[in-house]
Amino acid sequence: MLRKLFSFNGGVKPDPNKSASTREPIARLPLPPQLVIPLHQNIGGTPRPLVRVGERVRHGQRIGAADGNVSSAVHAPASGIVMAVEPRLMPHASGLSAMAVVIEPDGQDEHVEREPFDWKAASADEVRDYLRDAGVVGLGGAVFPSHLKLSPGRAMATHTLVINGAECEPFITCDDMLMRSEAHDILHGAQIMKRLLGARQVLVGIEDNKPEAAAAMRAAAAALGDPSIEIVVVPTRYPAGGAKQLIRVLTGIEVPHGSRSTDYGVQCFNVATALAVLNALERGEPLVRRIVTVAGNVERPRNFDVAIGTPIGFVFQHAGLKPDTDKLIMGGPMMGIPLPDMDAPVVKATNCLLASSPALFPPPQPELPCIRCGECARACPADLQPFELYWHSRARNFGRAQEYHLFDCIECGCCAYVCPSHIPLVDYYRYAKSEIWARERDKDAADSARERFEFRNWRAEREREEKAAKLAARSAAAARPAAAATGAEADDPKKALIEAALARARAQKDAAAARATDELAPAGGQQAGTGGLQQAQAGGELVQAAPSDKQVE
Amino acid sequence: MYNSPYLRKNASVRRVMSTVLVAMLPAIALQCWLFGSALLVHIALASVTALLCEAAMLALRHRPVAPALGDMSALVTAWLIAVCLPPLLPWWATVIGTAFALVIGKHLYGGLGQNPFNPAMLAYALLIVCFPALMAQWPGLGVGDFASQMDWVFGGARAVDAMTGATPLDALRTGLMTGQHADAVLHTTPFGHVAGAGWEWVSLAWALGGLLLLALRVITWHVPVAFIVAVALVATIASAIDPARFAGPDFHLLAGGTLMGAFFIATDPVSGATTPRGKLIFAAGIALIAWCIRAFGAYPDGIAFAVLLMNICVPMIDMKTQPPVFGHKNGGAS
Ligand code: SF4
Ligand code: SF4
Numbered sequence: 001m002l003r004k005l006f007s008f009n010g011g012v013k014p015d016p017n018k019s020a021s022t023r024e025p026i027a028r029l030p031l032p033p034q035l036v037i038p039l040h041q042n043i044g045g046t047p048r049p050l051v052r053v054g055e056r057v058r059h060g061q062r063i064g065a066a067d068g069n070v071s072s073a074v075h076a077p078a079s080g081i082v083m084a085v086e087p088r089l090m091p092h093a094s095g096l097s098a099m100a101v102v103i104e105p106d107g108q109d110e111h112v113e114r115e116p117f118d119w120k121a122a123s124a125d126e127v128r129d130y131l132r133d134a135g136v137v138g139l140g141g142a143v144f145p146s147h148l149k150l151s152p153g154r155a156m157a158t159h160t161l162v163i164n165g166a167e168c169e170p171f172i173t174c175d176d177m178l179m180r181s182e183a184h185d186i187l188h189g190a191q192i193m194k195r196l197l198g199a200r201q202v203l204v205g206i207e208d209n210k211p212e213a214a215a216a217m218r219a220a221a222a223a224l225g226d227p228s229i230e231i232v233v234v235p236t237r238y239p240a241g242g243a244k245q246l247i248r249v250l251t252g253i254e255v256p257h258g259s260r261s262t263d264y265g266v267q268c269f270n271v272a273t274a275l276a277v278l279n280a281l282e283r284g285e286p287l288v289r290r291i292v293t294v295a296g297n298v299e300r301p302r303n304f305d306v307a308i309g310t311p312i313g314f315v316f317q318h319a320g321l322k323p324d325t326d327k328l329i330m331g332g333p334m335m336g337i338p339l340p341d342m343d344a345p346v347v348k349a350t351n352c353l354l355a356s357s358p359a360l361f362p363p364p365q366p367e368l369p370c371i372r373c374g375e376c377a378r379a380c381p382a383d384l385q386p387f388e389l390y391w392h393s394r395a396r397n398f399g400r401a402q403e404y405h406l407f408d409c410i411e412c413g414c415c416a417y418v419c420p421s422h423i424p425l426v427d428y429y430r431y432a433k434s435e436i437w438a439r440e441r442d443k444d445a446a447d448s449a450r451e452r453f454e455f456r457n458w459r460a461e462r463e464r465e466e467k468a469a470k471l472a473a474r475s476a477a478a479a480r481p482a483a484a485a486t487g488a489e490a491d492d493p494k495k496a497l498i499e500a501a502l503a504r505a506r507a508q509k510d511a512a513a514a515r516a517t518d519e520l521a522p523a524g525g526q527q528a529g530t531g532g533l534q535q536a537q538a539g540g541e542l543v544q545a546a547p548s549d550k551q552v553e
Numbered sequence: 554m555y556n557s558p559y560l561r562k563n564a565s566v567r568r569v570m571s572t573v574l575v576a577m578l579p580a581i582a583l584q585c586w587l588f589g590s591a592l593l594v595h596i597a598l599a600s601v602t603a604l605l606c607e608a609a610m611l612a613l614r615h616r617p618v619a620p621a622l623g624d625m626s627a628l629v630t631a632w633l634i635a636v637c638l639p640p641l642l643p644w645w646a647t648v649i650g651t652a653f654a655l656v657i658g659k660h661l662y663g664g665l666g667q668n669p670f671n672p673a674m675l676a677y678a679l680l681i682v683c684f685p686a687l688m689a690q691w692p693g694l695g696v697g698d699f700a701s702q703m704d705w706v707f708g709g710a711r712a713v714d715a716m717t718g719a720t721p722l723d724a725l726r727t728g729l730m731t732g733q734h735a736d737a738v739l740h741t742t743p744f745g746h747v748a749g750a751g752w753e754w755v756s757l758a759w760a761l762g763g764l765l766l767l768a769l770r771v772i773t774w775h776v777p778v779a780f781i782v783a784v785a786l787v788a789t790i791a792s793a794i795d796p797a798r799f800a801g802p803d804f805h806l807l808a809g810g811t812l813m814g815a816f817f818i819a820t821d822p823v824s825g826a827t828t829p830r831g832k833l834i835f836a837a838g839i840a841l842i843a844w845c846i847r848a849f850g851a852y853p854d855g856i857a858f859a860v861l862l863m864n865i866c867v868p869m870i871d872m873k874t875q876p877p878v879f880g881h882k883n884g885g886a887s
Binding site for chain 1: 555556557558559560561562564565566568569617620621624626664665666667773822823825827828871875876877878879880881882
């Protein structure tokens with residue numbers, strides 16, 4: 001079957017460099033002496049630790065519970081003793097630490113009871129809770145909790161499930177190798193997802209530089225005999241594996257920044273995520289391992305099946321890190337992040353560990369001024385004008401950068417890849433985005449501070465007025481007999497003042513009444529209703545104001 | 554530590570600029586053959602002046618000199634100036650023009666990438682405004698050997714008319730001013746098959762170089778296509794309305810700097826429009842203004858002034874022609 005493919009603008013064609021790590025099948029990496037399992041491995045809330053130091057845990061036991069619905073649980077990948085629950089270095093460019101559970105495996109690999117879950121009988125909410133508690137997140141690198149993406153569309157029915165096997169980044173081959181060996185299970189997982197989404201068709205997108213994977217998937221689809229599954233080979237062009245780009249290529253739909261693909265009837269998952277869903281729902285296995293490509297400046301580039309929490313140094317040991325390695329990267333060479341240290345653990349987002357050497361990825365040449373050649377704009381898959389973003393980000397003109405759609409930038413790196421002036425363009429966008437976020441945080445903080453300040457002022461003012469009124473009332477009461485005693489002359493000026501005040505108040509009331517009548521007059525028969533509503537609103541405000549004002553006696 | 558992407562394409566400003574220089578070679582060679590090798594002397598003069606000015610300005614601005622000199626952008630400006638100048642121009646005029654382009658046109662605006670005006674066209678405009686007589690010193694086809702041309706360039710000999718022949722655009726202007734029919738003028742001596750003996754071939758050589766730039770993706774099709782179409786269109790319409798006053802499209806396309814402008818001048822990325830639609834507007838604008846100057850103005854060729862005028866409009870053109878962003882194409886919220 002020949003499907004009409006669409007294309008996205010821009011994109012680049014770097015050397016894929018995928019052959020070295022696909023020569024050998026996936027190898028299961030032994031357990032390291034210590035596993036460091038970060039609690040926060042997903043987009044959303046940080047899971048709460050469920051274990052204490054010294055406690056024995058079993059393989060598959062939940063050690064961190066999802067914090068709210070936008071979160072995902074974490075599990076022990078092996079049985080052993082909890083040695084620590086403390087902040088550890090994270091695989092993150094910032095070199096920050098975060099809470100992690102440190103487990104020393106005992107080598108017995110004793111499992112918790114694996115109970116297959118009868119997801120067909122369960123309600124949609126129960127299935128979602130189950131997946132959340134099985135720690136299933138997007139394994140393409142975004143680690144968005146999968147259960148949140150598995151509801152039928154709200155705005156419109158989800159008609160298409162896209163399974164992303166494009167894997168467009170150079171060097172990375174974990175999805176390729178997974179498709180070659182687990183094609184059947186991946187498609188079975190996709191069938192489950194299709195059913196949960198209520199989708200009609202499943203489109204599996206695979207770049208044409210992975211013929212073996214495509215053949216394996218085709219064979220599996222034929223074996224399943226499911227006509228709704230279609231394996232689609234797409235042209236190799238980075239970033240064809242970006243969710244939005246792949247959706248565009250397969251369906252022609254462009255999902256704008258800030259909207260969900262389900263608003264357009266499409267949902268997209270990575271192939272490894274489909275397998276994780278199957279493992280969780282059909283086999284009761286939580287997500288505790290993943291396939292990691294180890295490539296670049298290593299002796300034995302290969303894909304490894306790695307327990308989450310394995311220190312990166314341990315993984316590189318098995319692949320044989322070459323001595324002239326100058327940097328370690330998590331992810332691919334286009335979007336990967338530099339790793340701070342060998343001790344940082346493999347997490348659910350780790351699709352690739354790339355060793356860099358000066359020969360492999362030479363340090364960038366000196367940055368020259370932008371010559372406005374427009375190469376970057378021709379390469380940008382988001383149809384942006386990267387050099388305009390660059391000018392404005394560099395000038396700290398963040399408002400203008402946002403007008404040029406800074407936040408539509410997916411940081412794919414195509415622009416910097418082609419720039420003849422060797423400008424690290426993406427660094428400028430990351431900088432601009434973080435500045436804008438920081439400013440928004442500051443502004444939010446300032447706003448709430450101002451609100452607090454204004455409320456305090458208002459309350460103080462009100463207290464003062466009340467005290468003044470009470471004081472006035474008291475002194476008036478005290479003055480009355482005295483005034484009577486001192487006689488008419490002394491009373492006169494005061495009386496005059498009071499008279500004048502009363503007259504002013506009457507005049508005001510009249511004026512207000514006149515205004516009100518003016519306003520209501522054209523509304524005709526509705527005036528009673530409108531007035532009633534306004535009163536009700538005013539009443540509501542009063543009611544709302546009352547509880548917050550605890551000083552009211 | 555630097556961040557992703559770690560992979561970079563093997564591209565550089567130096568490579569881009571070198572390609573432009575190579576693409577200029579066919580036209581330069583042909584021009585030398587037809588009008589004498591004095592052009593090479595002007596290219597050398599302009600190159601040396603440009604590099605010296607660039608180095609001096611970078612030093613004055615406390616910028617690293619070596620990488621900027623190596624980017625070859627000053628050479629491109631120098632060569633573009635030199636090929637526009639008549640080969641019999643005194644040497645100091647070339648130096649003044651080039652220095653003006655580099656110092657005022659480029660570095661006072663902030664150097665590479667910052668100049669709003671095309672520096673080569675600034676130099677040309679300066680020279681034609683200040684020294685209109687000298688700028689008309691084009692040798693007649695095949696007139697004068699190299700030694701006598703050098704006398705012109707470095708010596709003081711000023712018996713201009715002995716060697717120079719009017720350029721086709723000049724001849725047309727003069728002819729029309731004396732009340733001749735355009736067609737009649739076009740069939741007199743300085744004209745070859747279409748647009749002046751020799752000139753049409755130089756123009757075609759520029760087009761050849763331009764096609765090379767297109768093939769190597771140094772430029773996109775937008776500017777040359779819009780430029781050529783606009784010139785052809787306006788010339789066709791005008792000559793259909795009044796053939797006695799206006800030359801036809803074949804003449805306008807092949808005479809003067811039309812094809813050079815279309816492929817090498819209006820395509821300057823720094824001072825030109827950057828968006829696809831903006832490039833079309835920018836190039837068509839230059840073509841129309843240039844035609845107007847040729848037809849009604851006081852200068853023989855109007856490409857330089859047209860380019861400078863459209864340079865002023867670039868920020869507005871770019872702003873108004875931003876292409877739709879991914880996902881916002883069907884009038885969706887942006
Ligand atoms: S590719 Fe580089 S030099 Fe060219 S316009 Fe973009 S940022 Fe400027
Ligand atoms: S990093 Fe951003 S601006 Fe650059 S090509 Fe990718 S999406 Fe476009």
